[in-house]
Amino acid sequence: MHEALRIAVVGHTNAGKTSLLRTLTRRVDFGQVSDRPGTTRHAEAVELRLDGRRAVRFVDTPGLEDSVALLQFLSRQPGDSRPERVRAFLAGPEARASFEQEAKVLRALLDQADCAMLVIDTREPVLPKHRAEIEILASCARPILPVLNFVRDGASRRDDWHRALEESNLHARAEFDVVAPFIGAEQQLYTDLGTLLPARRAQLRAITAALAQAERERRQAACRLIASTLIDVAAQRRGLPADEFADPRRQQAFVRDFQGQVGRHARRAVDELLALYAFRADDAELAQLPLPDGRWEDDLFNPELLLQAGKRLGLGAMIGAGVGAVADVALAGLSLGAATTLGATVGGAVSGGWRPLWRKLQNRIDGVQELTVEDAVLGLLAERLLRLARALARRGHAAQQRLRVGDDGPGAAADGQRLVDALDAARGHPEWERGSPGAVDDADRAQLLESLAAALRPRLEPDTAVPIGA
């Protein structure tokens, strides 16, 4: 195992260095981000750990602000080569006075880093101060990867910057929007770094692979998480006795309570998605689901319920018949298969295959009304959670605005119906709702969850092509 790669993140003040690090390390709370100049005034090391192992050690540095004067000052320093002049400057008194902030950057680059990522706000015009910055950084004789930020902004002067970088002999570059990165842009960044650090290429490849793996895992986890919530909501079923049903006020209160529970399931999914993508609990919200009154169900002949009863009866009968068959054999066929038949009957009855159906029948006799969630709500919830997951996957950890998933765009209905049909199985299983009394997480629920997650998966696949710098 190599030592962790050391990267200094440098750039002009307010170019987005700390934001880049927040996104690359997936830490929403790293450093301080604001549009005030000189927000970061110290050098701070932060690690990127992949699967618990140190992969990269980043050093966040203050912005270079007074580069024109520093470049002049550096040229007056003693020394035969540029790095020597930088060292002479760092040893001198001005490194602690007027150029204290710049000295931190150069010290970090010389002593703490294998290479530098130069963050550039491409909305800025290319000015002499920027050229001076590049020249000063180049004096440290470390490979520099320019990272072009805000390239998708309308005011981006990307082409000017391309030209300026080439004129400064920086031919490798990467594009990375720190607030709204492309999917896979992160991997591209490390791949680009490999062109500058040939000796570390294998290590960088391992990082890229681990990042891709982590991204796949997050995507799959998101699918399962959404699927589980959909099952919860589809399975949600509450009974209301006949006399309370007749009282409109109590019926209304009952429906409100029911809707509140649906909302809680949705909120839980949002919280879990935020945690999965390493955002804070209040970084996103789902608009209030339009909740109609739910559907009062009298599904004595719900196919899933019948299927379930049939399956249990069948299995019980099979086991019983097996026991009977052994008895038959032991009796050398004298019982003429009577034991097998008897066993099958007893087994079927013992397995309790009729119990859920019986409960239904009882409810019907007692006049208990059962409330479940409408198909439309399920479809809408699925759509919103999917869009939230997509948005979170594309969100940089430096984004400051709260994400809100609300009004629904087109494309919602396309495969929504298929999803709702698949959820029909859950409607016959009120015990599949997590957090409800008597909830069980059995193999059938797990299987439905897997197949739902697989159906959701294509909706979370990245479809945005990754633009490649250089």
Place this chain on the structure above:
Amino acid sequence: MSPTAPRRSRSPLAAAIVAEAVRRIEADGPLDDAAALAQAFRTRPTRGEQLLERAWLLGQRLGLPAQLARGRQAGWGVLLALALLVALTGLGLARAVLGEGRHINAVAAFVSLLGLHGLTLALWLLGLLLPAVRRAGAPLGRLALWLTAHLPLARGPHALTLLRSLGAVLRRHGLLIWLTGAISHGIWALAFVITLVVLLFGFAFHAYTLSWESTILGAGFFQRFVQLSGALPALLGFPVPDAAAVQQVGNLAAGGATGISQRDWAWWLMGCVAVYGLLPRALLACFSAWRWRAGQARLARLDMTDPYVRVLIARLDALEPPPQVIDAEQRAPAGPAPALPTAAPGAPGTLAVIGFELPPEQAWPLPGLPTGSTAPLRIAGGAAEREAALAQLAAHRPDALLLAVHAPSSPDRGTARFLREALPASRRAAVLALGAGGAGRWRDWLDSESFQAVALVQSAPAAIDWIASGEVSGHA
């Protein structure tokens, strides 16, 4: 507790089962795991291993590994008991075949000895193709596992949880069919060994008469049947009754059959039981056991996409050391306080306009602004330009200095340096922030850099007002 004992019992399977059981127990409410989580974080390198370690530590507190070890021992007992049971069935079969009558219907014996086995074997093979059955596993093996968990001597508070965890873990890795298969086939193989011993014993020390009888089938059918079924055992050296022998014993219950042909019949029956019963079961038991062993390495891998696992990973991530300041901020000693007029002020009404670090598309000179007493100067910020601009200011000493900047750009210390050096040359100064947005940031910055005396204007008319106001106060 000695530290080595629990280590030894920690196979990948045990670790995976305990992890799954802890997860199931935590479904009812989280366990107090702060210490376990921290210890796992300290002692294991990767997230997967840390999660398994955490579960193991929690499991130890709940007594799961001990329970698992007890269940293992009980499992062997159950296996033996089940084998005995099936063997007894085999014995029953053999008894039915080698009944008191000393007269055996050879073909019926063939069917009753191998029929049930053939049926269950066919079902198992069919099950390999059906995913639903694959996940459920072989019934006999499932029965063995179920009995183990329900046995009174192995019972503990978490016995059922452990059994369900075993099922879930094996199902997830597609190993349940192989474990239950190994158990089922093992039991059947044992039963066939016992059956063969009993048959051998019976044939060795009793004189039986083997024959066939039928109401509707002819001798030709039995000849073909015996020949076909005997072909494989014949390869292993078992004798097969020839056509004549079949013809001879057919429908002649009482007599006629020679001792030699009876011996052939007996060997044929035993050969068939060995080749069609014992051999496939033993081979499948070995195959299942091999697949089971090969699959155990997979068990150490956790499913990282499980939401429960993701929550724990997030908590482990939170244990990572926080970012560390390696070069702390040292407030630079405050720069020389910028004083506006130091030398004699310039002539009243004179104005200098300087465009500082403006974007290339900015029109210059600024439309709608007086050009001032000297030609409006525009500098991109290079060192030579700065010096030239400062020299010009020093030479002309304007009454008012208007510095036009690009508002959306961030102010920096380079700008501050220029401003500080330019201010002494004029009596009063203003910054004109051009472009949309960012003006508030410039005002804050001017204040924080102790340029409170410098005015900030945001448009050309406002700049003209500012120039005019200065003239009024200048004359007053």
